[in-house]
Amino acid sequence: MSAPDRRELLRGLAGAATIALAPGVTLHVFEAQARAPDQKVSAKTRWGMLIDVGKCGDGCTACVEACKTENGWGGGTRSRTDAQWIRALTVRDPKTKAAVTLPMMCQHCANPPCVDVCPTGASFRRADGIVLVDKHICIGCRYCVMACPYGARSFVHEAVTDPKPHAPRGKGTVESCTLCVHRIDAGHEPACAEACADRAGGAMLFGDLNDPDSEIAKRVVRYRTVKVRADLGCDPGVAYRNL
Amino acid sequence: MARLVFRRIEQPGREYWAGLGVLAVLAMVGLWAAHVMELEGHVVTGMTNRVVWGLPHVFAVFLIVAASGALNAASIASVFGQADYKPYARLSGLIAIALLAGGLAVLVLDLGRPDRLIVAMTRYNFASIFAWNIFLYVGFVAIVAAYLVAMMDRELGRSDRWSKPIGWLAFLWRLVLTTGTGSIFGWLVAREAYDAAVLAPLFIASSLALGTAASIPILAACGRALGEPLLADDMLSRWQRLLAIFVAATLYFTALHHLTNLYASAHHGIERFLLLEGGGITQLFWIGQVGIGGVLPLALLLLSAPTMARLNLAAIMVLVGGLAQFYVVIIGGQVYPQTLFPGMEITSSFHDGEIAPYRASFYELALGLGGAAFALLLIGIGAALLPFLPRHPAR
Ligand code: SF4
Numbered sequence: 226m227s228a229p230d231r232r233e234l235l236r237g238l239a240g241a242a243t244i245a246l247a248p249g250v251t252l253h254v255f256e257a258q259a260r261a262p263d264q265k266v267s268a269k270t271r272w273g274m275l276i277d278v279g280k281c282g283d284g285c286t287a288c289v290e291a292c293k294t295e296n297g298w299g300g301g302t303r304s305r306t307d308a309q310w311i312r313a314l315t316v317r318d319p320k321t322k323a324a325v326t327l328p329m330m331c332q333h334c335a336n337p338p339c340v341d342v343c344p345t346g347a348s349f350r351r352a353d354g355i356v357l358v359d360k361h362i363c364i365g366c367r368y369c370v371m372a373c374p375y376g377a378r379s380f381v382h383e384a385v386t387d388p389k390p391h392a393p394r395g396k397g398t399v400e401s402c403t404l405c406v407h408r409i410d411a412g413h414e415p416a417c418a419e420a421c422a423d424r425a426g427g428a429m430l431f432g433d434l435n436d437p438d439s440e441i442a443k444r445v446v447r448y449r450t451v452k453v454r455a456d457l458g459c460d461p462g463v464a465y466r467n468l
Numbered sequence: 469m470a471r472l473v474f475r476r477i478e479q480p481g482r483e484y485w486a487g488l489g490v491l492a493v494l495a496m497v498g499l500w501a502a503h504v505m506e507l508e509g510h511v512v513t514g515m516t517n518r519v520v521w522g523l524p525h526v527f528a529v530f531l532i533v534a535a536s537g538a539l540n541a542a543s544i545a546s547v548f549g550q551a552d553y554k555p556y557a558r559l560s561g562l563i564a565i566a567l568l569a570g571g572l573a574v575l576v577l578d579l580g581r582p583d584r585l586i587v588a589m590t591r592y593n594f595a596s597i598f599a600w601n602i603f604l605y606v607g608f609v610a611i612v613a614a615y616l617v618a619m620m621d622r623e624l625g626r627s628d629r630w631s632k633p634i635g636w637l638a639f640l641w642r643l644v645l646t647t648g649t650g651s652i653f654g655w656l657v658a659r660e661a662y663d664a665a666v667l668a669p670l671f672i673a674s675s676l677a678l679g680t681a682a683s684i685p686i687l688a689a690c691g692r693a694l695g696e697p698l699l700a701d702d703m704l705s706r707w708q709r710l711l712a713i714f715v716a717a718t719l720y721f722t723a724l725h726h727l728t729n730l731y732a733s734a735h736h737g738i739e740r741f742l743l744l745e746g747g748g749i750t751q752l753f754w755i756g757q758v759g760i761g762g763v764l765p766l767a768l769l770l771l772s773a774p775t776m777a778r779l780n781l782a783a784i785m786v787l788v789g790g791l792a793q794f795y796v797v798i799i800g801g802q803v804y805p806q807t808l809f810p811g812m813e814i815t816s817s818f819h820d821g822e823i824a825p826y827r828a829s830f831y832e833l834a835l836g837l838g839g840a841a842f843a844l845l846l847i848g849i850g851a852a853l854l855p856f857l858p859r860h861p862a863r
Pocket residue numbers: 330331332333334337338339340356372373374375376377378401459
């Protein structure tokens with residue numbers, strides 16, 4: 226059975242269990258899944274990103290630095306336990322030694338394994354495609370970190386000093402790229418894309434993949450793009466070009 | 469057949485109290501370790517963002533898998549109608565509940581937010597196999613408790629009327645429970661090591677072996693406390709055969725697991741790592757899991773005449789091998805890097821593409837051992853309070 230098939234099977238089982246349970250419990254189930262933090266969120270939208278790797282400069286970390294500043298992570302000195310919401314990933318062909326560097330972060334999957342495995346429903350996918358962690362429900366089991374194929378999630382290993390009000394963080398919970406949901410809801414693009422356009426190569430194009438008139442939707446149709454580990458069936462919302 | 473008479477440890481001796489004391493201290497140290505982990509955060513452990521499940525998970529999975537297997541004696545008696553195992557049925561129920569409680573305690577205390585246990589108990593995402601497991605574990609405790617009541621109650625225990633059907637239910641439930649625990653890993657397409665259908669039967673075989681192996685030293689200790697052996701003569705050789713069969717089955721499924729992975733070329737990387745190039749992990753696999761946990765005890769069980777001391781030694785070796793096995797599965801599966809771009813080399817500030825270093829800290833070891841000690845403590849106290857032990861089992 227492929228991964229999506231298995232997920233469907235579980236969802237079917239979940240339906241059966243929902244029916245079998247008392248009404249009070251059922252209510253909880255829907256509450257966890259149907260959390261809509263914002264009225265504006267619409268399932269007609271699918272936010273996504275198209276990254277032109279050809280425009281990524283050698284050693285450029287403009288997007289990473291912008292994310293740190295925007296979301297208040299990255300102050301630590303322990304690279305193995307400190308959170309990293311976005312990272313510059315170097316991909317090298319072992320034969321030719323040709324290498325490219327690209328930004329890697331939560332791919333805001335349409336079939337997110339992190340959401341499927343989360344026991345409490347803390348990991349959730351907003352109707353507009355943004356995958357988030359509800360910091361108030363996360364119990365810190367780290368199952369989602371195990372399940373994410375992109376190594377996109379971080380577990381907060383120690384106390385956090387002055388988090389940003391729009392990006393709550395907490396010791397013992399899991400976090401990852403929020404696609405700057407607070408900015409999107411205010412009508413701005415994510416900090417990384419903005420910084421890349423302002424200060425670097427303009428490699429990151431943000432937009433609504435479902436809107437045929439949007440620049441991102443047009444380019445995704447026009448150019449050959451790849452999604453990382455497409456074989457796993459997660460259907461990432463981030464596509465790469467010139468890889 | 470003469471009516472079975474059960475007893476408790478009526479006159480606990482000095483050895484009993486000393487044992488209980490050691491276990492209580494270990495359990496307290498474990499609790500303290502968990503407290504430090506919650507206070508300071510997981511930074512005091514060896515865990516990282518690459519190895520997010522550490523030694524506590526190894527112990528927790530070990531205890532939970534052993535718990536379902538510990539019910540063997542009861543299942544053989546009730547489900548397979550082997551009256552010879554009836555004297556051990558009550559104790560096996562107690563061991564099963566205690567091991568599960570110990571494993572769950574470790575799992576919960578290792579959470580990033582153990583204070584949010586109530587959230588885990590009230591909000592369920594039914595697409596998550598983890599959430600299903602919470603039901604499986606709670607259900608298991610309830611069913612085994614009911615089973616114990618059906619066997620031990622003065623009225624209900626007179627016949628098999630209740631204990632038989634509940635015994636069946638417990639038997640089926642434990643198979644599902646072990647499959648569920650194995651599925652926690654089988655679900656992870658993101659990690660090459662776990663993407664295998666054979667993990668489920670492997671976990672079931674391991675549970676039979678580990679549960680039986682865990683019961684043997686406990687039976688020996690209870691026998692000491694009572695002043696008469698609980699395993700002797702033909703029962704000794706039957707337990708010995710039982711353990712040998714389960715150890716052989718575990719070895720078989722282990723071989724099958726790695727052979728099928730070798731057949732699938734996508735898994736060659738992880739197999740080469742686990743079996744050849746993994747350093748400590750590879751040693752643990754061959755020496756710990758296969759040698760100490762499989763081949764050696766099997767030889768001991770098959771080639772030597774049964775004595776309690778030899779059976780005990782073999783059982784302890786199987787338990788050590790079981791710990792090694794889950795270390796290899798859980799830690800080995802994580803230290804091996806995830807494949808983001810097949811066939812390419814990747815590097816980053818987040819340590820992509822590297823074999824992740826992992827060294828358990830003292831706190832993790834203390835928490836894991838504490839959970840095991842807590843389980844044994846429950847068994848020791850239970851056996852002194854209620855008649856779990858048979859009076860004349862050795863025929
Ligand atoms: S990239 Fe990882 S964290 Fe992000 S949605 Fe996909 S599985 Fe979840």
